[in-house]
Amino acid sequence: MGMIRKQSIQTSLLSYVGVGLGYVNVVLLFPKFFAPEEFGLTRVLIAIISIAAQMSLIGMSNAVIRFFPQFRDGSKNHRGFLGVVLSVASVGTLIGISVLTVFKPLILANYEDKSDLLGVFYYLIFPYLAFEVLFQLFSAYARAMYHTVVNIFFREVLVRALTTLLIALYHFNLFEFDWFMNLFVLQYGVLTLGMIGYLVRINGFHVRIDREFLTPKLKRSLLNYGAYTLLSGVSSIFVMNVDVMMIGAMIGLDETAFYAVAFYIVSLLRIPKNAFGNVVMPVVADAWKNNDLAKIQGIYEKTSINQLLFGMLLFVGIWANETNIFAILPAQYAGGKWVLFAVGIGRLVETAFGLSQGIMALSKWYRMDVYLSIFLLVATVGFNLLLIPPYGITGAAIATAISLTLANLLRFSILYAKAGLNPFSTRSVLVVVIGVVSYGVNQLVPVQDNLMFDIVLRSSIVSLVFIPLVLAFRVSEDVNQLMLSILKRITER
Numbered sequence: 001m002g003m004i005r006k007q008s009i010q011t012s013l014l015s016y017v018g019v020g021l022g023y024v025n026v027v028l029l030f031p032k033f034f035a036p037e038e039f040g041l042t043r044v045l046i047a048i049i050s051i052a053a054q055m056s057l058i059g060m061s062n063a064v065i066r067f068f069p070q071f072r073d074g075s076k077n078h079r080g081f082l083g084v085v086l087s088v089a090s091v092g093t094l095i096g097i098s099v100l101t102v103f104k105p106l107i108l109a110n111y112e113d114k115s116d117l118l119g120v121f122y123y124l125i126f127p128y129l130a131f132e133v134l135f136q137l138f139s140a141y142a143r144a145m146y147h148t149v150v151n152i153f154f155r156e157v158l159v160r161a162l163t164t165l166l167i168a169l170y171h172f173n174l175f176e177f178d179w180f181m182n183l184f185v186l187q188y189g190v191l192t193l194g195m196i197g198y199l200v201r202i203n204g205f206h207v208r209i210d211r212e213f214l215t216p217k218l219k220r221s222l223l224n225y226g227a228y229t230l231l232s233g234v235s236s237i238f239v240m241n242v243d244v245m246m247i248g249a250m251i252g253l254d255e256t257a258f259y260a261v262a263f264y265i266v267s268l269l270r271i272p273k274n275a276f277g278n279v280v281m282p283v284v285a286d287a288w289k290n291n292d293l294a295k296i297q298g299i300y301e302k303t304s305i306n307q308l309l310f311g312m313l314l315f316v317g318i319w320a321n322e323t324n325i326f327a328i329l330p331a332q333y334a335g336g337k338w339v340l341f342a343v344g345i346g347r348l349v350e351t352a353f354g355l356s357q358g359i360m361a362l363s364k365w366y367r368m369d370v371y372l373s374i375f376l377l378v379a380t381v382g383f384n385l386l387l388i389p390p391y392g393i394t395g396a397a398i399a400t401a402i403s404l405t406l407a408n409l410l411r412f413s414i415l416y417a418k419a420g421l422n423p424f425s426t427r428s429v430l431v432v433v434i435g436v437v438s439y440g441v442n443q444l445v446p447v448q449d450n451l452m453f454d455i456v457l458r459s460s461i462v463s464l465v466f467i468p469l470v471l472a473f474r475v476s477e478d479v480n481q482l483m484l485s486i487l488k489r490i491t492e493r
Contacts, residue, residue: 010149011148011274011275011278012271012272012275014149014152014156015156015271015274016271017156017157018155018156018160019267019268019271021157021160021163021164022156022264024164025160025163025164025167026260026261026264027261027264027265027325027328027329028328029164029167029171030042030167031257031261031329032330033167033170033171035254036253036254036255036258036332037117037252037253037254038117038177039257039260040248040252040253040254040255040256040257041117041118041121041181041253043244043248043256043260044118044244044245044248044253044256045118045121045124045125045128045185046241047241047244047245048107048245049125049128049129049132050132050237050240050241051234051237051238052096052100052125052132053096053129053132053133053136054230054234054236054237054238055092055096055099055230055234056089056092056095056096056129056133057089057092057136057137057230057233058088058089058091058092058227058230059225059226059227059228059229059230059232059233060085060088060089060137060140060226061136061137061139062140062225062226062229062233062361063085063222063226063229064081064140064141064143064144065140065143065144065282065285065362066225066361066362067081067221067222067225068081068141068144068145068282069285069286069289070218070289071213076210077206077208077210078206079209079213079214080206080207080208080209080210081141082141082199082204082205082206082207083207083208083209084209084214084222085137085141086137086207087209088223088226089133089134089137092133093129093130093133096129096133097126097130100126100129108122110249117253118248118253121178121181124181124182124185127185127186127189128185128188131185131189131191131192132188134192134195135151135155135188135191135192138151138192138195138196138199139151139154139155139195141199142195142198142199142202142204143278143281144282145202145204146282147198147202147204148278148279148282150195150198151195151278152274152275152278154194154195158190158191158194159187159188159191162190163184163187166180166183166187167180225366228366228367228370229366229369229370231370231373232361232366232369232370232372233373235370235373235376236357236373236376238377238380239373239376239377239403239407240400242377242380242381243259243263243380243384243397243399244256244259244260244263246381246384246385246388246396247388247393250388250389251388251392251393255393257333258332258333258335258336259336259339259393259396259397261329261333261336262333262336262337262339262343262397263339263343263397265318265325265340266315266340266344266347267347268314269311269314269315269344269347269350269351270347270350270351271310271314272306272307272310272311272351273307273311273351276303276306276307276355277355277358280303280355280358281355281358283295283299284296284355284358284359284362285362287299288362288364293419293420293421296359296421297420297421297422299359300354300355300359300415300421300423301354301422301423301424302476303354303423304352304353304354304355304423304424304428305423305425305427305428305431305475305476306476306478306479307352307354308348308351308428309431309470309476310351311347311351311352312348312351312431312432312434312435312466313435313438313462313463313466315344315345315348315435316435316438316439316462316466317458317462317463318340319340319341319439320439320442320443320458320459320461320462321454321455321458321459322337322340322341323447324451324454324455324458325340327451335392335393336393338394338397339393339394339396339397341397342394342398342400342401343397343400343401345401346397346400346401346402346403346404346405347404349401349404349405349408350404350408352423353408353409353411353412353423354423356408356412356423357407357411359415359421360411360415363415363419365414365418368414369414372407372410372411372414373407376406376407376410379402379403379406380399380400380403383398383399383402384396384399386399387399427473427475427476430473431470431475434466434469434470434473434475435466437465438461438462438465438466438469439462441461441465442458442461442462442465445457445458445461471483
């Protein structure tokens with residue numbers, strides 16, 4: 001776990017820097033300098049592209065992680081595996097662009113009553129889609145080669161820093177909103193060029209396919225896996241973005257902006273999961289190849305407890321400050337309070353189940369994951385249709401929480417029944433108890449008149465109760481070893 005721990009820490013730190021920049025953008029700058037409808041447009045575009053990119057990739061980003069161990073051979077340029085998946089994804093992107101062109105009237109019909117702004121900027125979807133497909137593919141390839149940090153830097157830090165710059169330039173009237181949107185999409189092209197440059201630097205950008213090695217049987221296996229995981233990937237991404245799209249269509253782009261702010265704040269809880277997933281999935285792929293269930297169980301359990309630990313600390317810290325958070329925002333964003341809570345609970349459940357989805361997607365039961373994903377997609381749309389009309393954005397948040405809980409519970413059940421894999425232990429319950437105790441102590445503190453002082457005070461109390469209890473009860477050996485390493489370095493200075 002040494003390599004995993006080191007790279008997970010690096011990716012987590014970069015992710016938190018990115019979240020800090022994202023907080024400035026999403027919570028402070030966008031609501032201040034843009035109309036809610038304009039801000040909502042950027043969120044809807046991101047949601048549409050997230051789904052369209054998964055379709056256009058035809059499962060190749062997952063296939064890279066699953067099949068790269070079979071192609072791995074540095075002396076032979078990994079047999080041109082990048083060229084194989086790039087060819088498939090290129091065809092998928094052309095199909096995706098064609099579909100988005102043909103169905104443009106149908107897509108826009110869902111938004112024209114609430115806002116016609118999406119129609120004005122619909123043309124941006126096409127270059128945005130191409131940039132996103134290429135970036136995801138190159139990122140997956142770098143991860144498969146155990147270079148997991150660079151794509152986090154590009155995705156979490158660089159793009160948000162560029163967005164901050166664009167907002168600042170727009171605020172100072174250096175260009176109009178239409179040029180802001182053009183440059184907003186163009187920045188994703190910068191990420192793609194950055195990934196290409198990095199792959200060239202590490203001698204990983206080789207697209208000449210070794211056609212002797214790529215036998216018809218191997219090609220069929222690759223395409224078959226890609227087709228199945230296409231359905232799973234699209235369903236999973238759709239589940240995570242359908243709320244934004246349905247809010248925009250059923251209520252309006254302004255409500256999308258209100259929802260997006262609360263949703264983004266809770267995205268802090270996903271950082272540990274994303275950090276571990278970026279590092280661990282190539283290791284899990286190798287373990288499945290060797291049928292090393294003991295190794296997978298060890299990774300499953302450790303990622304679960306570490307994700308739950310950090311997720312619980314973040315959730316308690318966020319909810320302890322919920323009044324302060326919405327006091328910072330414009331008054332019309334106050335409706336996001338229960339979005340914060342509901343989605344936060346859903347994300348916390350997701351962290352507790354560790355890397356269930358990734359482990360299952362790389363296993364021989366990946367077809368079951370596909371059927372499960374489709375079922376959850378249908379259920380999520382149903383929950384949103386049922387809950388958005390009476391409860392608005394809070395209803396969408398509840399639908400998301402239910403979907404996340406169902407998805408992770410079902411995947412865990414399948415992995416446990418098929419392979420005896422279980423991420424939980426008594427330490428999982430202990431983390432929940434420590435979180436409740438930390439929040440309870442925080443509630444005893446009177447509200448302070450100074451907003452920033454109250455935020456610092458409550459965050460400090462939660463941390464000073466939570467962290468010592470975690471260390472005292474040795475909830476996570478990785479966390480205890482990390483703290484001992486830090487203390488050792490401090491004392492040696």
